[in-house]
Amino acid sequence: MKKLFFVWALLMASLFCYATTNGSVSDKEKERIKAEVKDVINTLITGCEQANFEMICGTFYNSPDFKYIYNGNIFGYKDMVNVMQPLFSTMTGQKFTFFDGYYNILDRSTVLYTSKCKTVAYFKDGHTTVSDPGAAQFILQKIGKEWKIIYAVESTVEKNIERQQTEKLNQVELFKEYVTGIWKCGTGKDTLFTFDCKANGNYLEAKAWSTDANGKKFWENKNVIAYDRNSDKFIWTRTFKRGAARVFACWFSSPNVMEIIPINDLAKPAGAALRFKNEYFPPDFIKQTAILNDKVTDVFNYSRVKDAKAEGQPEGKLSQLELVSQFKGYWTGEIGKDTFELWEGKSIENGIDVNTRTTYKNKILTQGRTLLVYDRSIDKFIGTHTSKGLPTIVFTMYFNTKHSGEMVMINISNPEEEQSKILFDFKTSVEYTETIPQQNKPALVNTYHLMKKK
Secondary structure (H helix, E strand, O other): OOOHHHHHHHHHHHHHHHHOOOOOOOHHHHHHHHHHHHHHHHHHHHHHHHHHEEEEEEEEEEEEEEEOEEEEEEEEHHHHHHHHHHHHOOOOEEEEEEEEEEEEEEEEEEEEEEEEEEEEEEEEEOEEEEEEEEEEEEEEEEEOOOEEEEEEEEEEEEEEEOOOOOOOOOOOHHHHHHHEEEEEEEEEEOOOEEEEEEEOOOEEEEEEEEOOEEEEEOEEEEEEEEEEEOEEEEEEEEEEEEOOOEEEEEEEEOEEEEEEHHHHHOOOOOHEEEEEEEEEEEEEEEEEEEEEOOOEEEEEEEHHHHHHOOOOOOOOOOOOOHHHHHHHEEEEEEEOEEEEEEEEEEEOOOOOOEEEEEEEOOEEEEEEEEEEEOOOOOOEEEEEEEOEEEEEEEEEEEEEOOEEEEEEEEEEOOOOOOOEEEEEEEEEOEEEEEEEOOOOEEEEEEEEEEEEOO
């Protein structure tokens, strides 16, 4: 009995020590914490209603630990930015109605917020979506002096309300407007899918391929997309090197939504087990949803590359001064575990001026400046990078295609010595990579994403 009493007393003492260390939160403190967190939630709602993606991102914790779950899809911070930023650029605004909201103060630095919600989103092309019913849950943590959302879950039932149709959709014109061009999509780790489509009368021709981190093709096919007047649909035939082929029927069911099903299901489209839904957001973004037996299996996001050769061949002499403007804007990339590089590029009269910052676990490690000045005599940029406490780096930089090129380091004490190179590539208008070849080691690849265009 004494032993049992001793164990019970020890357990009570442990709980008392935990409560004393962790500290219970008084009602007054709860009200203060709730008011602080409510400001963050209101900022998030305002950003969503104004389609202000920068304001929205300001409420999230920019960290590898951040997670965002939307209708079964799980995103890290970078993936969330890559998916949501192009989507918000197609909106004019949203209307949010939150009700039955509940703030659960877990401790002085952690709050769980849960609410039901209804959302109406208004798009630039005239259509509207209504998400009702919906539910949202956020975990907010106090990091330093600020509250940030570190974990978010949204679950909605979305209904698409198309703009009024006064006449029959022109399938041929819609295909020419939305399907043609060069489209790119990340389909896996270090894997890039490219779709290069050209119009030819009432049919389209396309090449498609996938490349690895080194730009090497490992898969490709050819496509013919021909209009069938009888069904008012396009017949999409994909052929592969080994002779296999797949045939689909596809059509626009609204001005910005395409339906794709296997040709065998054309007689009864509603009964197709496999189907794809492409949502086109002008001018250059596609959200493709793959559906099998009425369940979403994959979601792919494509961006259209403007005025570029798909496979990177140069077309005549390139205008270096025009191409360098692609570096403009706010960019960020993860260059190591918990280590991020952020840079802001601004145009100057004869080149571009870039301010850089490297952070580790949100603490600034280095700050510097890169200046690129065009030298007409060699048709290249002379670049210098200065950073406090570090040696100055000098290099040449030039584009050898409209979206890629190289930087060559210069040894100031021995300019004739062969130096290391950095290969750069604007994969899309919002994604940029730097590849650093290494002897006897795999190349080091860093990927950056555009947060805001200058």
